[in-house]
Amino acid sequence: MTEREIKEGVKKLSPIDVYMFLPRTNCKECGQPNCMAFAVKLVNKEVSLEECPPILTKEHETAYKKLQDVLAPVIKEITIGTGEWGVKIGGKLVMYRHEFAYHNPVALAFDVTDEMPLHPRFSEEEALIDRVKKVEAFSYNYIGRELNLDMIAVRSTSNDPATFKAAVENVAKITHLPLILCALDPNVMEAGLGAVQDRRPLIYAATKGNWRDMAELALMYNCPLTLFAPNDLDLLRSLSKTLIEYGVADLVLDPGTFPDEGQSGTINNFTLVRRNACKGGDELFGFPLLGTPITVWFGKNDSREVLAWEEACLASILTSRYADVLIMHSLDGWVLLPTAIWKFNIYTDPRKPVAVEPELKTFGNPNGLSPVMLTTNYALTYFTVESDLKKFGGDYYLLVADTEGISVESAVAGRYLTAESIAETVKKSGVAEKIQHKHLIIPGMAARLSGETEDELKNVGLPGWRVIVGPRDSSGIAKLLDEKWPPKEGGE
Amino acid sequence: MKPLGEDAEKEKKAASEIAGLLEMLGLDGEREIELEDVEIRANELVLLPSVLASTTLESIAPPVRLAPPRAKPTTILEAPFTPFLQEYPGQIREATLGATKSGGGSRGKAVVIGGAATPAFYLFEKTPLHPPIIAVDTFDMKVTLPRAIRMHVEEVWEDPAAWARMVVDKWGAEVLTVHLLSTDPLIKDTSPVEAAKTVEAVLQAVDVPLIVGGCGDPKKDAEVFTKVAEVAEGERVLLSSLTLDMDEAGVLEGVAKAAGEHGHLVLGFTALDLNRAKELNRKLYECVPPDHIIMDLTTAALGYGLEYSFTIHERARMAALMGDRELQHPVLAGTTNAWAAREAWMKLGSEYEPRRLRGPLWETLTALTLLMAGVDVFMMMHPAAIIHMKKIVQRLMTHSNVKLDKIANWVLQRYGEE
Numbered sequence: 072m073t074e075r076e077i078k079e080g081v082k083k084l085s086p087i088d089v090y091m092f093l094p095r096t097n098c099k100e101c102g103q104p105n106c107m108a109f110a111v112k113l114v115n116k117e118v119s120l121e122e123c124p125p126i127l128t129k130e131h132e133t134a135y136k137k138l139q140d141v142l143a144p145v146i147k148e149i150t151i152g153t154g155e156w157g158v159k160i161g162g163k164l165v166m167y168r169h170e171f172a173y174h175n176p177v178a179l180a181f182d183v184t185d186e187m188p189l190h191p192r193f194s195e196e197e198a199l200i201d202r203v204k205k206v207e208a209f210s211y212n213y214i215g216r217e218l219n220l221d222m223i224a225v226r227s228t229s230n231d232p233a234t235f236k237a238a239v240e241n242v243a244k245i246t247h248l249p250l251i252l253c254a255l256d257p258n259v260m261e262a263g264l265g266a267v268q269d270r271r272p273l274i275y276a277a278t279k280g281n282w283r284d285m286a287e288l289a290l291m292y293n294c295p296l297t298l299f300a301p302n303d304l305d306l307l308r309s310l311s312k313t314l315i316e317y318g319v320a321d322l323v324l325d326p327g328t329f330p331d332e333g334q335s336g337t338i339n340n341f342t343l344v345r346r347n348a349c350k351g352g353d354e355l356f357g358f359p360l361l362g363t364p365i366t367v368w369f370g371k372n373d374s375r376e377v378l379a380w381e382e383a384c385l386a387s388i389l390t391s392r393y394a395d396v397l398i399m400h401s402l403d404g405w406v407l408l409p410t411a412i413w414k415f416n417i418y419t420d421p422r423k424p425v426a427v428e429p430e431l432k433t434f435g436n437p438n439g440l441s442p443v444m445l446t447t448n449y450a451l452t453y454f455t456v457e458s459d460l461k462k463f464g465g466d467y468y469l470l471v472a473d474t475e476g477i478s479v480e481s482a483v484a485g486r487y488l489t490a491e492s493i494a495e496t497v498k499k500s501g502v503a504e505k506i507q508h509k510h511l512i513i514p515g516m517a518a519r520l521s522g523e524t525e526d527e528l529k530n531v532g533l534p535g536w537r538v539i540v541g542p543r544d545s546s547g548i549a550k551l552l553d554e555k556w557p558p559k560e561g562g563e
Numbered sequence: 564m565k566p567l568g569e570d571a572e573k574e575k576k577a578a579s580e581i582a583g584l585l586e587m588l589g590l591d592g593e594r595e596i597e598l599e600d601v602e603i604r605a606n607e608l609v610l611l612p613s614v615l616a617s618t619t620l621e622s623i624a625p626p627v628r629l630a631p632p633r634a635k636p637t638t639i640l641e642a643p644f645t646p647f648l649q650e651y652p653g654q655i656r657e658a659t660l661g662a663t664k665s666g667g668g669s670r671g672k673a674v675v676i677g678g679a680a681t682p683a684f685y686l687f688e689k690t691p692l693h694p695p696i697i698a699v700d701t702f703d704m705k706v707t708l709p710r711a712i713r714m715h716v717e718e719v720w721e722d723p724a725a726w727a728r729m730v731v732d733k734w735g736a737e738v739l740t741v742h743l744l745s746t747d748p749l750i751k752d753t754s755p756v757e758a759a760k761t762v763e764a765v766l767q768a769v770d771v772p773l774i775v776g777g778c779g780d781p782k783k784d785a786e787v788f789t790k791v792a793e794v795a796e797g798e799r800v801l802l803s804s805l806t807l808d809m810d811e812a813g814v815l816e817g818v819a820k821a822a823g824e825h826g827h828l829v830l831g832f833t834a835l836d837l838n839r840a841k842e843l844n845r846k847l848y849e850c851v852p853p854d855h856i857i858m859d860l861t862t863a864a865l866g867y868g869l870e871y872s873f874t875i876h877e878r879a880r881m882a883a884l885m886g887d888r889e890l891q892h893p894v895l896a897g898t899t900n901a902w903a904a905r906e907a908w909m910k911l912g913s914e915y916e917p918r919r920l921r922g923p924l925w926e927t928l929t930a931l932t933l934l935m936a937g938v939d940v941f942m943m944m945h946p947a948a949i950i951h952m953k954k955i956v957q958r959l960m961t962h963s964n965v966k967l968d969k970i971a972n973w974v975l976q977r978y979g980e981e
Contacts, residue, residue, distance in 0.1 A: 168870075169878045186977070197978065213866065228977050253974045275974070282639070301970050302963075304644040312642035317635050329965050334955070336963025338935075339687045343646055351647030369976040370969055380924060384955060387928045391873070391935040400978075404915035408906055409865055409928050416870040425835065425871055451868045455905075477834050478868070480903060481861070484779030485834060486808050519749035543707070544905050 086110040088141060092134040094125040113142065116164070116174065145349050146395070147358050148175065149295050149321045151222065151273045152249025158221050160323070160395040161359030166349035168421055176418040177389075178396040179410065180222035180251050181206045182365055185229050185238035199238065203246050205402050211411060214454040215461070218411040224275070224398045225263065227254040232262035239266040251275050251398065255299075257284030264292045273297060273396075275361075276325060277314065279306055286317045294321075297361055301327030302336060304343060311355040322358045323396065330367040330385060337362075338392045345393040359395035362386075368400050379406050386410050390417060426476030427453045431500040435466035439507035442467050442556050444541065444548070445493060446514060447474040447482050459545040465552075468505070472496040479516040490523035498531045509536045510558050512551070515543035646687065651884040655679040655939075656854045657692070658828060658893050660738060660801055661772025667797035667826065671770035674738055676857075676939045677893035682880060683937040684959045694960050695934060697952055698774050699736035700899050700944045701726040703753070703761050704745040709908040711922040712944050723761050724768035731769045734946050740803065741765050742776035746787050750778070755790035762791050766798060774801040774830075774942070781806060785814035792821040803895075804832035804859055807843050819850035830895055832859040835875050837882070841889040853892070857940065862896040864904035865929045872896070876936035893939035901929035902944070923947040931955060 090110035097105040101122045103112065112118040120126060120142060126135050148162030158178050165171045183199045191198040203223055211218045225242050227235040235254060242250065243266060250272035252263045260274060271292075276299035277285035289296040296319050300307035307326055314322055326340035341360055347353035364385040368378050379401040386397055390413055401407070429448045434457075435441075446456045448471045460467055472492060474482035482488035497503065497511060511528075513521060521538040528536040539558065542551055657678040662668025678692035701716075703723045708716070719726040723741055730736040743758045745751040753761075762775055775791050777784030788802045802822055809815035822829045829851055833839040840858055847856050860875050876894060883890040901907055907925035908918065915921060926948035930941050934956065943949050969976075 167877055169874045226974050228975055255974055302965050308644045309639050309642045313636050313640045327970050329970055332958055332964045335686055335959045336965050347647045366973050387931055391932055405921035412866045421874050
């Protein structure tokens with residue numbers, strides 16, 4: 072990415088633009104060597120303005136406000152929930168990920184209805200408490216990171232204020248997760264809001280018919296408000312203008328999520344709204360987008376599996392196409408896992424290198440008899456292996472070969488990982504001097520290089536080395552070591 | 564454009580250089596810059612959108628109203644939507660896979676890909692000229708496959724022609740790929756002549772356009788492709804793939820020329836690096852017409868680097884549409900790579916079952932994500948993933964028939980009701 076592209080992505084903001092408003096005393100209180108370095112980091116969103124203590128003083132009040140303006144993202148950042156349980160959505164600086172990076176991963180909300188029983192009365196019945204517990208309990212360890220779900224959406228299918236109020240109360244009692252309250256009748260909404268006065272739920276939703284009452288509720292309870300104008304961007308934009316004028320500052324936009332044949336229209340609308348905000352400077356569309364993959368579930372005869380599959384696809388499309396919060400239904404692990412992983416992936420910083428430093432890494436306290444393994448310096452490969460080794464415990468040497476950030480399989484195919492380069496890596500690492508054996512474990516994906524590698528090791532002055540072919544996936548390392556380590560015939 | 568890692572490094576360096584420079588300039592220097600820039604700043608500030616104070620996690624106090632309270636509107640204030648207009652000076656070239664009798668080949672149908680004039684599925688700007696297509700993967704030998712796929716192919720996997728017939732007849736493949744994996748010098752080292760016979764057998768067995776895959780060894784692939792190009796004369800097969808490694812090994816020109824002479828298409832493979840993709844294309848232009856070149860920018864699996872593939876494809880497509888002629892080629896993604904992700908096939912605990920769904924969904928989502936980034940050809944393998952991708956492509960190609968009523972009231976909908 073060129074410097075120019077980045078600048079356009081962040082409203083042509085240069086570090087100088089920011090520097091001008093900083094105290095320029097180079098006091099280092101922020102931990103940076105000087106104010107210019109802090110400005111560079113601010114523009115790159117690597118630090119927050121509040122990390123500069125002087126700017127928060129009375130003296131710099133005006134400059135602080137200016138900087139808040141200058142640094143404000145094109146898509147407003149909105150918080151749902153409060154305190155440590157609050158979730159931020161929006162806050163995007165750009166339309167396309169490659170223009171900068173995306174911020175605030177799409178929040179995944181899962182629904183319960185106010186007509187669900189608290190507990191299932193027969194097997195497989197959907198029940199309120201069970202579902203909330205399941206959402207809270209979902210956790211997957213992905214390359215050393217914990218992936219979780221974010222919110223509960225309580226829907227009023229009864230359309231009865233007392234029923235909704237009771238359901239919201241029940242949910243609030245058992246979870247700290249932020250809430251979305253879904254009811255289109257303002258009386259029902261008010262009953263629900265009354266049950267969670269201090270939780271700052273997202274209100275879903277203001278429409279053409281109910282917007283005045285919903286606006287009053289949003290102001291009264293200090294909650295963000297969703298504007299729902301299915302397949303009508305004129306109405307969506309008009310509502311946005313009206314509600315801003317009304318004094319509701321925190322808006323979320325829902326142009327409607329249409330399943331099946333409606334999908335092309337859905338992504339068109341999401342794209343048009345986001346593009347107007349990011350490329351056209353349209354402030355009325357400068358708010359987070361809400362998608363509802365849950366709509367695949369209604370009015371169809373298909374099996375649960377088919378509907379869950381459809382929902383996963385729609386959630387994935389909307390995650391790629393600009394949604395900031397999604398309301399879903401399926402709690403099947405095979406749906407949640409790819410959804411949570413893609414959410415995590417697309418919100419990583421594309422400016423971060425794909426590769427890790429090629430070097431000799433140690434795990435635990437390896438000694439002369441510890442296994443020596445080899446992997447590539449593709450970040451994802453490395454982190455996968457690393458997280459497995461940490462999980463297994465034990466003491467290892469891990470050689471990270473320089474494959475220019477290519478995974479094992481592709482590196483072997485593209486000759487970024489060859490017998491010569493493996494031998495060179497072993498030699499250069501100096502690991503041979505640290506150990507008393509002569510065994511190298513290579514990835515299963517590089518199995519075909521094993522014979523050649525033994526020859527090449529000889530050529531670089533490491534005779535007698537043997538290559539052990541490891542598993543194709545590093546999850547199998549523990550099993551391999553159980554079976555083959557220490558090796559039966561010692562290295563000479 | 565540079566590889567991502569390199570750019571990050573450069574930016575970091577540039578940042579510290581600027582910082583150092585300013586420090587060296589001292590106070591006077593700073594003042595000068597300040598004075599020069601203040602004016603520009605003031606101009607720009609007027610244009611900046613007024614932004615309401617944003618809330619933070621710690622303080623959820625109501626936003627401070629700076630302006631005096633206004634009268635609340637009583638009717639909707641009309642603010643019609645005017646779409647931001649984007650012009651694209653560039654367009655992706657079209658490429659034709661396969662040749663019918665009239666085109667000098669023996670395929671039942673040729674398939675045209677590419678031609679995009681907007682980012683993927685921007686139907687509000689333009690209906691795509693051609694739908695993205697799926698090429699079904701087959702191999703010339705037994706290969707290690709996850710069980711979810713193996714069960715569908717193990718009856719035919721020692722016979723490439725039977726395998727080809729099955730994916731065309733049973734799965735409705737419009738294009739198929741035969742990967743000549745056995746040519747790998749470290750596997751079976753099948754000779755170019757033998758490999759070309761396999762290709763001939765497959766061409767005989769089915770009449771859909773063909774992609775011919777190599778083993779990844781640059782020298783061997785060049786030999787094999789050169790022979791294949793000869794025996795498949797006129798069939799417009801796609802040779803997968805030609806690389807800069809072939810160039811380093813001194814064999815690129817020969818194989819590209821063979822492709823050009825016999826009227827085939829070539830797939831240029833580079834590893835997540837648009838500069839290298841362009842460099843390879845420039846070399847290929849010497850030997851084959853530009854509309855015979857397709858790009859493979861590298862496909863990583865969901866959970867295993869898909870975001871890098873997604874972003875390189877978005878960047879490439881946007882640069883092409885904005886006028887970079889060296890990137891105005893259709894792109895192909897090897898989405899079968901999805902199965903390299905352990906989450907696609909590994910036992911993870913009962914809450915993640917059944918794997919018979921998780922695996923093909925993984926492949927589908929990997930493909931779907933790259934579909935959003937503009938990919939024109941998908942190499943795929945699991946029949947359920949293939950069927951579902953086709954369905955979604957068809958939906959996204961068609962202007963929506965929106966069922967407003969149902970969606971307008973989705974909040975009230977109960978499960979299992981019509």
